[in-house]
Amino acid sequence: MPMELASKLRQLLGNDAVADDAETLGAHSGDKWFAAETPEVVVFAKSTSDVSKLLKFASQNKIPVTARGAGYGYVGGCVPVRKGIALSLMRMNRIKEIHFPDAIALVEPGVITADLKAAARASKLFYPPDPASMKDCTIGGNATNAGGPRCLKYGVTRNYVIGLEVVLANGEVLRTGGRVHKNKTGFDLIGLFVGSEGILGVVTEITLRLLPLPPARATLSAAFATTGQAAEVVQEIFAAGFLPSSLEIADHFTLEAARRDLRKMIVPAGNAHLLVDLDGQEESVHSEAAAIRELLATKKPNTLEMATGEADCEKLWALRREFSNSLRATGLTKLNQDVVVPRSHLVDLMEFAETLQAKYGFSIACFGHAGDGNIHVNIMTKDYIDPEMREKVDRTLDDLFAQVLAWGGVITGEHGIGLAKKRWWPDATSEVVRELHRKLKQSLDPHNILNPGKFVD
Amino acid sequence: MPMELASKLRQLLGNDAVADDAETLGAHSGDKWFAAETPEVVVFAKSTSDVSKLLKFASQNKIPVTARGAGYGYVGGCVPVRKGIALSLMRMNRIKEIHFPDAIALVEPGVITADLKAAARASKLFYPPDPASMKDCTIGGNATNAGGPRCLKYGVTRNYVIGLEVVLANGEVLRTGGRVHKNKTGFDLIGLFVGSEGILGVVTEITLRLLPLPPARATLSAAFATTGQAAEVVQEIFAAGFLPSSLEIADHFTLEAARRDLRKMIVPAGNAHLLVDLDGQEESVHSEAAAIRELLATKKPNTLEMATGEADCEKLWALRREFSNSLRATGLTKLNQDVVVPRSHLVDLMEFAETLQAKYGFSIACFGHAGDGNIHVNIMTKDYIDPEMREKVDRTLDDLFAQVLAWGGVITGEHGIGLAKKRWWPDATSEVVRELHRKLKQSLDPHNILNPGKFVD
Numbered sequence: 035m036p037m038e039l040a041s042k043l044r045q046l047l048g049n050d051a052v053a054d055d056a057e058t059l060g061a062h063s064g065d066k067w068f069a070a071e072t073p074e075v076v077v078f079a080k081s082t083s084d085v086s087k088l089l090k091f092a093s094q095n096k097i098p099v100t101a102r103g104a105g106y107g108y109v110g111g112c113v114p115v116r117k118g119i120a121l122s123l124m125r126m127n128r129i130k131e132i133h134f135p136d137a138i139a140l141v142e143p144g145v146i147t148a149d150l151k152a153a154a155r156a157s158k159l160f161y162p163p164d165p166a167s168m169k170d171c172t173i174g175g176n177a178t179n180a181g182g183p184r185c186l187k188y189g190v191t192r193n194y195v196i197g198l199e200v201v202l203a204n205g206e207v208l209r210t211g212g213r214v215h216k217n218k219t220g221f222d223l224i225g226l227f228v229g230s231e232g233i234l235g236v237v238t239e240i241t242l243r244l245l246p247l248p249p250a251r252a253t254l255s256a257a258f259a260t261t262g263q264a265a266e267v268v269q270e271i272f273a274a275g276f277l278p279s280s281l282e283i284a285d286h287f288t289l290e291a292a293r294r295d296l297r298k299m300i301v302p303a304g305n306a307h308l309l310v311d312l313d314g315q316e317e318s319v320h321s322e323a324a325a326i327r328e329l330l331a332t333k334k335p336n337t338l339e340m341a342t343g344e345a346d347c348e349k350l351w352a353l354r355r356e357f358s359n360s361l362r363a364t365g366l367t368k369l370n371q372d373v374v375v376p377r378s379h380l381v382d383l384m385e386f387a388e389t390l391q392a393k394y395g396f397s398i399a400c401f402g403h404a405g406d407g408n409i410h411v412n413i414m415t416k417d418y419i420d421p422e423m424r425e426k427v428d429r430t431l432d433d434l435f436a437q438v439l440a441w442g443g444v445i446t447g448e449h450g451i452g453l454a455k456k457r458w459w460p461d462a463t464s465e466v467v468r469e470l471h472r473k474l475k476q477s478l479d480p481h482n483i484l485n486p487g488k489f490v491d
Numbered sequence: 492m493p494m495e496l497a498s499k500l501r502q503l504l505g506n507d508a509v510a511d512d513a514e515t516l517g518a519h520s521g522d523k524w525f526a527a528e529t530p531e532v533v534v535f536a537k538s539t540s541d542v543s544k545l546l547k548f549a550s551q552n553k554i555p556v557t558a559r560g561a562g563y564g565y566v567g568g569c570v571p572v573r574k575g576i577a578l579s580l581m582r583m584n585r586i587k588e589i590h591f592p593d594a595i596a597l598v599e600p601g602v603i604t605a606d607l608k609a610a611a612r613a614s615k616l617f618y619p620p621d622p623a624s625m626k627d628c629t630i631g632g633n634a635t636n637a638g639g640p641r642c643l644k645y646g647v648t649r650n651y652v653i654g655l656e657v658v659l660a661n662g663e664v665l666r667t668g669g670r671v672h673k674n675k676t677g678f679d680l681i682g683l684f685v686g687s688e689g690i691l692g693v694v695t696e697i698t699l700r701l702l703p704l705p706p707a708r709a710t711l712s713a714a715f716a717t718t719g720q721a722a723e724v725v726q727e728i729f730a731a732g733f734l735p736s737s738l739e740i741a742d743h744f745t746l747e748a749a750r751r752d753l754r755k756m757i758v759p760a761g762n763a764h765l766l767v768d769l770d771g772q773e774e775s776v777h778s779e780a781a782a783i784r785e786l787l788a789t790k791k792p793n794t795l796e797m798a799t800g801e802a803d804c805e806k807l808w809a810l811r812r813e814f815s816n817s818l819r820a821t822g823l824t825k826l827n828q829d830v831v832v833p834r835s836h837l838v839d840l841m842e843f844a845e846t847l848q849a850k851y852g853f854s855i856a857c858f859g860h861a862g863d864g865n866i867h868v869n870i871m872t873k874d875y876i877d878p879e880m881r882e883k884v885d886r887t888l889d890d891l892f893a894q895v896l897a898w899g900g901v902i903t904g905e906h907g908i909g910l911a912k913k914r915w916w917p918d919a920t921s922e923v924v925r926e927l928h929r930k931l932k933q934s935l936d937p938h939n940i941l942n943p944g945k946f947v948d
Contacts, residue, residue, distance in 0.1 A: 135726060135835035136864075158730055179675050190673065192682075193650060208923045214831040215863045216647065216904035218636050218686060219919050220928055220946065225649075225682025229675060249732040269592060273615055275706040275772065315732065315782070318775030325772070374671040378592035406672045407593075447673035462676050466665045470935075471677055477930040489677065 039097070040075045043119070046087055051078050062102065062120040067110035067454050068367075068418060073100070073120035080125050082199060082207060082238040089236065090205025092119060092483050100485045101232040103144060103175030106167040108370055109452030111231045115487035123174050126238065132157045138196070138213045139242040143174025150242070159244035162188035162279075165448070166358065174237055179229035181448040183280035183311070186405035188245075190448070192228045197241025200227050203479035208235070215243055226474075231450050232485040234478045248313040252323035253347035256335040257304030261285055264306040265380045267333050268404050271310065271326060278326075280311035281405035285384055287414075288357050288399040295360035301353065302337040308404070309354050311347070357401055366397070366414040369427060371434065375443035377407040386437055387411055394430045408447040428457065435461060451489040459489045496554070497532045500576070503544055508535050519559065519577040524567035524911050525824075525875060530557065530577035537582050539656060539664060539695040546693065547662025549576060549940050557942045558689040560601060560632030563624040565827055566909030568688045572944035580631050583695065589614045595653070595670045596699040600631025607699070616701035619645035619736075622905070623815065631694055636686035638905040640737035640768070643862035645702075647905070649685045654698030657684050660936035665692070672700055683931075688907050689942040691935045705770040709780035710804035713792040714761030718742055721763040722837045724790050725861050728767065728783060735783075737768035738862035742841055744871075745814050745856040752817035758810065759794040765861070766811055768804070814858055823854070823871040826884060828891065832900035834864040843894055844868055851887045865904040885914065892918060908946040916946045 040054040053059075053076045064070035079085045092099045098118030105112060114120050127144035134157050141150060147168040154161045164182035165171055171180070181190045197211035210223040227235055258264045264283055271278065286305035293301045310326055312319050320342065327340050341347045361368045375383045387398040402410040413430060417423045435445045435458045445455055445462045460468070475482070475490045482491070497511040510516070510533045521527035536542045549556045555575030562569060571577050584601035591614050598607060604625040611618045621639035622628055628637070638647045654668035667680040684692050715721045721740055728735065743762035750758045767783055769776050777799065784797050798804045818825045832840050844855045859867040870887060874880045892902045892915045902912055902919045917925070932939070932947045939948070 133835070134730070136833040137729065138833070158732070179679075181673060185673065189646070189650060192679070193646060202923070202927075206923050208927065209921060210924055212899050212901070213833040214865075214899070214901050214904070215834070216638060216642065216831050216860075216865045217901045218829075218903045218905055218907050219901050220908060220916075220924070221691070221931060222636075222649070222679075222682040222686050223924065223927060225679040229679050234678070246729040246732045246734050248734075272594065272703040273591070275615070275703045277703050277705075314771075314775065315779050317778040318771065321774040321778075322772050372675075374673050376593040376595070376670040377672070378590070403673075408671075408673045442669050442671070444669070444671050444674045444676050446675045447671070448675055450675050451677060459677075464666060466659070466663050467667055467677070467680065470659075470665060470680065473934040474678060474931075477934045478927075 043075055043077060043088070046091055047077060047084055051080065051084060052076070053078070062122060064113045065105040065107040065110060067108055067452070069110040069113050069453050071113050071115050071117060073114040074117050076120045076122060078122045078125050082201065085121070085201040085236050085238050086205045086207055088119070088121065089201050089203055093204045093481055096481050096483060098486050099483055101236045103172035104146070104170050106171040106175060107452065108449040109454035111450055111452030111488065113453055115453065121236065123172070129153050132159065133213070134159060136213050137215070137244045139244055141173055141240050141242065143172060143237050143240065145173045147171050147173055147176060154244050155247060158247045160247040161194065161242060161244055163191050163194065173240055179448070181408070183282055183403055186281055186403060187277050187279040192225060194242045195224055195228050195240060196243045198224050198227055198237055199239035200235040200237050202235050203481065203484050211241065213241055229450070231452060231488065233475060233488060233490055234484065236484070248315070250314060250316040250319040250342070251344060251347050252312045252319045252340065252342045253350045254310040254323060254326055254330060255302070255339045255350045256308045256330045257302030257337045258306045258308065258333065258335050259304055261306040261384045262381050263333055264308045265404065267308060267330060268380070270329060274329065276322065276326060278310050278405065279313045280309065280403070282309040282354055282402065283307065283404035283409070284354070284357060284401035285399065287397055288361065288401045291364055291399065292353065292357060292360040295363040296353070296356055304336040309350065361399055361412055361414065364414060366416055367418040369413040369415060369418070371411045371413065371431065372408060372447050372449045373411055373434070373438045373443055373445055374406065374408045374447035375438055375441050379441045379443065380404060380407060380409070382441065383409055383411070383438070390430055390433060394426060396430060406447065407443070431458070453488060456489050500532055500534060500545070503548055504534060504541055508537065508541060509533070510535070519579060521570045522562040522564040522567060524565055524909070526567040526570050526910050528570050528572050528574060530571040531574050533577045533579060535579045535582045539658065542578070542658045542693050542695050543662045543664055545576070545578065546658050546660055550661045550938055553938050553940060555943050556940055558693045560629035561603070561627050563628040563632060564909065565906040566911035568907055568909030568945065570910055572910065578693065580629070586610050589616065590670070591616060593670050594672070594701045596701055598630055598697050598699065600629060600694050600697065602630045604628050604630055604633060611701050612704060615704045617704040618651065618699060618701055620648050620651065630697055636905070638860070638865070640739055640860055643738055643860060644734050644736040649682060651699045652681055652685050652697060653700045655681050655684055655694055656696035657692040657694050659692050660938065660941050668698065670698055686907070688909060688945065690932060690945060690947055691941065693941070705772070707771060707773040707776040707799070708801060708804050709769045709776045709797065709799045710807045711767040711780060711783055711787060712759070712796045712807045713765045713787045714759030714794045715763045715765065715790065715792050716761055718763040718841045719838050720790055721765045722861065724765060724787060725837070727786060731786065733779065733783060735767050735862065736770045737766065737860070739766040739811055739859065740764070740861035740866070741811070741814060741858035742856060744854055745818065745858045748821055748856065749810065749814060749817040752820040753810070753813055761793040766807065818856055818869055818871065821871060823873055824875040826870040826872060826875070828868045828870065828888065829865060829904050829906045830868055830891070830895045830900055830902055831863065831865045831904035832895055832898050836898045836900065837861060837864060837866070839898065840866055840868070840895070843891070847887055847890060850890070851883060853887060863904065864900070888915070910945060913946050
């Protein structure tokens with residue numbers, strides 16, 4: 035059967051578009067999460083027409099199709115759990131257009147996020163979303179509605195998508211929106227597809243709204259004795275009417291790991307670290323950075339640094355960008371939970387993580403987007419392949435998510451549900467919400483061929 | 492039958508909740524557009540439970556329900572074209588909470604937009620959307636995804652809705668999202684309902700994301716000899732990396748009407764007028780306003796004024812806010828079309844409006860959100876009740892919308908489709924898009940009781 039499927043697909047799409055050797059199959063069996071399933075065939079689409087032909091064929095033959103980008107997701111969203119076809123969009127990687135007067139980019143889904151950002155910048159334009167994996171992840175993969183530190187001021191991926199071409203499950207091609215910055219033509223079909231994790235359709239072209247490129251930037255870095263102090267500063271920055279582009283926090287475990295790992299880099303003393311980023315016009319950024327520096331100083335930080343200009347700002351950010359690597363350098367497996375809490379529960383969340391540490395014996399490192407209340411709670415574990423250990427991690431997460439939900443928070447802010455959070459999908463939603471998901475899925479993909487086996491099933 | 496329906500509803504919801512006197516029915520037969528239909532009964536809901544009971548009853552008995560707010564829409568969206576029940580949400584008008592640490596507002600749909608803005612401001616928070624009708628329109632009515640001048644920097648209503656309670660057609664209550672600023676739990680159900688014009692569900696509670704209140708503001712006002720000059724300035728402002736909170740343009744017909752109407756107010760000489768608004772920290776706003784003033788001066792404007800501080804800025808804005816009134820004072824009927832074009836076609840659009848003027852003999856006034864490409868093209872007509880005149884207007888709009896769509900623009904940016912633009916719905920969408928709308932409607936409202944007779948039917 036696998037052989038037969040591959041040869042049918044070769045007939046349909048050409049030899050070059052289809053692979054079923056063990057290595058290629060293995061390379062398309064999962065993402066950065068801890069689950070894998072080998073597809074029967076990998077298809078590399080080069081055009082909308084390829085995707086359309088493939089989905090028409092798959093629909094007629096009821097074969098699962100799991101679309102994927104670079105495989106940098108954190109929730110196993112592109113694991114082909116029902117086998118069938120893994121559909122790679124990595125060859126659809128053209129930046130078709132960057133247009134200054136219309137302030138838009140027209141791209142294919144396989145474009146790497148950082149490449150798009152650079153191309154926009156070269157045209158004096160700005161694509162704000164900056165997920166940590168931006169040098170590897172694709173715009174199509176950002177269809178989990180990816181964020182990043184700059185979301186605080188600029189919003190998530192969804193806020194920048196103004197046009198989509200989507201191939202529906204039956205192979206029909208839907209085009210919605212376009213190069214206009216405002217649009218109220220009917221229902222929000224763009225919102226329906228962005229963040230749908232490959233379950234409702236396959237995106238083949240994206241029009242992105244771009245902003246004017248802010249000419250200047252400043253970064254402030256401060257370390258405090260307690261996370262409580264850092265969280266207080268966050269609220270005071272808002273109370274003074276500032277909307278920084280980023281407001282990042284890290285806890286003492288994260289800092290400790292960085293201290294052990296980054297011998298050459300000076301990690302500030304303290305149990306909580308805050309990074310504040312500002313962007314805009316030169317004079318504005320300078321005067322605002324000076325004002326926030328004063329505000330930070332009143333809280334008696336252990337250390338306080340300020341940088342202006344891209345290069346010096348990036349030096350202060352280097353530490354933040356190394357956190358994930360430093361945590362991995364502990365030798366433990368890092369299980370990153372992108373929970374979000376209402377902003378007033380920031381300290382509660384970090385304190386709760388400490389009680390979990392005591393109860394279950396895992397080290398837990400918290401860092402992330404303080405301004406959004408979107409904190410990455412990283413459970414650090416060894417032997418994660420051991421089923422008993424997995425079960426213990428799951429029980430820890432049962433506790434964590436129950437508490438987050440009790441505060442009115444959510445179990446994912448950026449990464450999506452995928453497979454990784456399927457266990458908690460019923461806790462995170464009501465039956466009415468789940469039923470509406472099933473209805474939407476049924477409407478758009480009646481044979482359940484698109485990314486089956488994920489949270490909607 | 493009408494009597495019977497009213498008495499059944501009184502039994503279900505109480506006497507106070509139901510009206511069927513001619514005056515109340517007439518007052519709930521339409522909005523600001525030129526269509527009306529008298530409902531059989533008006534229901535005034537006071538709670539989610541009222542709405543739920545009503546929709547369950549209506550679903551079981553297949554009676555149309557058209558939800559409405561203050562009736563300030565521009566597209567006849569709340570006209571109960573299939574009669575049945577007009578559901579007013581105006582008694583659900585509580586601001587339940589403004590919470591600074593979480594930076595959210597929790598409101599009922601009947602809250603007036605300006606009241607919400609004022610309440611947020613009193614807590615040092617900021618709700619950016621500012622539709623022209625904000626003193627009259629409701630947050631629920633902004634469910635057309637209302638915008639306003641500030642959308643340029645801050646985005647539309649959708650960007651601020653983070654939680655919804657929605658009563659579905661069968662009476663079930665769906666809650667999605669909440670007081671978190673980021674959320675990737677499943678599909679974007681919020682996006683599905685915001686902007687759905689009462690066709691997919693009835694919103695009964697809204698959680699809004701609020702921003703820190705910017706402490707300072709500046710406004711620049713400049714008049715130019717040609718719209719081309721004004722449009723050029725718009726692009727140069729962006730090229731210099733500025734993202735003003737508003738960038739508003741007006742053409743010579745608008746200015747002429749204002750000159751005739753506003754005797755006391757000085758209307759700058761010229762054929763194109765530009766308003767630029769900035770907000771943020773005091774020092775930043777001052778230095779940026781000075782820089783933009785210099786930029787404007789290089790274009791040799793006829794007049795150039797600058798204001799800082801809320802009161803003085805509002806003086807410069809008074810002119811802009813009077814445009815609609817001045818146009819109405821011509822004695823003509825003003826038919827406002829909120830088209831959007833890719834920003835590079837701003838001048839093309841205004842020039843095309845002049846050719847329509849010559850072809851059909853209507854005066855046409857263009858003004859609006861230059862930064863977004865969202866220009867209000869106002870067809871000025873007399874005798875709009877005359878069917879022949881209506882047909883002539885429609886032919887003018889056929890031409891206008893065909894050209895806007897050919898440029899890659901859209902026929903509505905803020906007001907929605909409703910009834911007013913139903914004629915052009917097939918031009919503005921593909922069959923694939925329309926079919927998906929029908930499927931979504933069928934999934935959510937199989938008996939077609941919610942706001943039937945609008946663009947989806």
